[in-house]
Amino acid sequence: MTDAGKFITLEGGEGAGKSTQVKALATHLQSLGI
Numbered sequence: 851m852t853d854a855g856k857f858i859t860l861e862g863g864e865g866a867g868k869s870t871q872v873k874a875l876a877t878h879l880q881s882l883g884i
Contacts, residue, residue, distance in 0.1 A: 858875070860872060860875075
C-alpha cells in the first residue's frame with residue numbers, strides 16, 4: 851500500500867461557515883486531481 855488515506859475535519863458552531871469551507875475544499879482538491 852503506497853497511498854495512505856487522509857481524514858479531514860472542520861469544526862465550528864452553527865453559522866460558522868463549515869459547509870461553505872467544505873465546498874471550497876472539495877472544489878480545490880478536485881482541481882488538483884485528488
